[in-house]
Amino acid sequence: DIQLTQSPSSLSASVGDRITITCRASQSIVAYLNWYQKKPGKAPTLLIYAASSLHSGVPSKFSGSGSGTEFTLTISSLQPDDFATYYCQQTYSTPWTFGQGTEVGLK
Amino acid sequence: QMQLQESGPGLVRPSETLSLTCIISGDSLRGYYWNWVRQPAGKGLEWIGRIYNDGGTKNNPSLQGRVTMSIDTSQRQLSLQVTSVTAADTGIYYCVRVDQLKSGASDLWGQGTAVTVSS
Numbered sequence: 001d002i003q004l005t006q007s008p009s010s011l012s013a014s015v016g017d018r019i020t021i022t023c024r025a026s027q028s029i030v031a032y033l034n035w036y037q038k039k040p041g042k043a044p045t046l047l048i049y050a051a052s053s054l055h056s057g058v059p060s061k062f063s064g065s066g067s068g069t070e071f072t073l074t075i076s077s078l079q080p081d082d083f084a085t086y087y088c089q090q091t092y093s094t095p096w097t098f099g100q101g102t103e104v105g106l107k
Numbered sequence: 108q109m110q111l112q113e114s115g116p117g118l119v120r121p122s123e124t125l126s127l128t129c130i131i132s133g134d135s136l137r138g139y140y141w142n143w144v145r146q147p148a149g150k151g152l153e154w155i156g157r158i159y160n161d162g163g164t165k166n167n168p169s170l171q172g173r174v175t176m177s178i179d180t181s182q183r184q185l186s187l188q189v190t191s192v193t194a195a196d197t198g199i200y201y202c203v204r205v206d207q208l209k210s211g212a213s214d215l216w217g218q219g220t221a222v223t224v225s226s
Contacts, residue, residue, distance in 0.1 A: 001169075034212040036152075043201055043219050044152065049212035087152055091211025095167040096142075096154040 002026050002090050006099035012107040017078045021102045023071045023088035032092035035064055035073045038101075039084045047086075048073060078104070109133035111202050111217035118223050125192050125222055129185040129202030136160050136180055140205050142213055143176060143187050147198040157205065158185065192224045 003026040013019050023033065031051035036044040046055045048064035051071055061076040075082055083106055088099040115127040129141075143155040156166035158176040166174045175188040185202050200222055204215035 032210050034210070036213070038152075043216035044213070045216070046212055046214045049214070050210040053209075055209075055212070055214060089152070089154075089213075094165050095169065096157075096211065098152040098154070101151045 001095055002029060002093060002097055004088055004090055004097055004099035006086075006088060006102045008102060009100065010103040010105065012105050013078050014107045015078055015080060019075050019078060019104065021073045021086055021088075021104075023066075023073070023099050025069045025071075025090060028068045029090045029092035031067050032090055033064075033066065033071045034089045034091065035062075036087045036089065037082075037084045038087060044087065075104075080106075109204065109215060111204060111215060113200060113202050113217045113220035115200065115220045115222060117221065118225065119192050119196075120226055121193055121224055122191055125187075125189040125196060125224075127187045127200055127202075127220060127222075129187075129217060131183040131185065131204075136183065138207055140207065141178065141185055142203040142205055143174075143185075144201045144203050144213070144216075145198045146201075146219075147195065150198070155187070155189075155200075194224050197222060197224045 005024045007022045033051045035048040038044040047062050052064045063074045085101045085103045110132045112130045119125045140159045142157045158164045164176050173190045177186045199219040201219045202217045203213040206214045
């Protein structure tokens, strides 16, 4: 199975901050990497697919980059609604796997 | 607009079979396939498997052959069965749409249904 490791596992930030979350794969997944936002009691929502493509309706403050084994999700200016847990997912090979999540909290 | 709605028993006894249903409403099923994903209590997301509109499936080996998925396209209904459940199967179960043009990304999720395995 392809392992995805997110860093950090948690971070504290302030409104207006720019943050970056990293997702590292145990082998190359080309660009088959997606990012999701999850809030407590809610289903995940897709932010970024294919490493860098912004899902429709998602604000442009979210951006993704990377290829091969290293990927990043950047939020350019954190707003109160962005405090959540973020997951990366690889769809390069089955079983599809998720990272362990990065919890973004208010400093 | 498509919507996904899961339903299930809520409580399942250990060693029994968990059965969930997902109703797909709205847009055509064409161009999509379907995942089941779960979030065990206190843990991250886990991919259970996928099913295509023609009924073809791919399961996560971690569930050790306990999973059966099916689809009834005429009824717009997905089904998931997990046999021989244990407490480790407790969690939130989601049915999820995958857009074939988005590299396997899960672009629409049901609201999830909670399952507790307990005697």
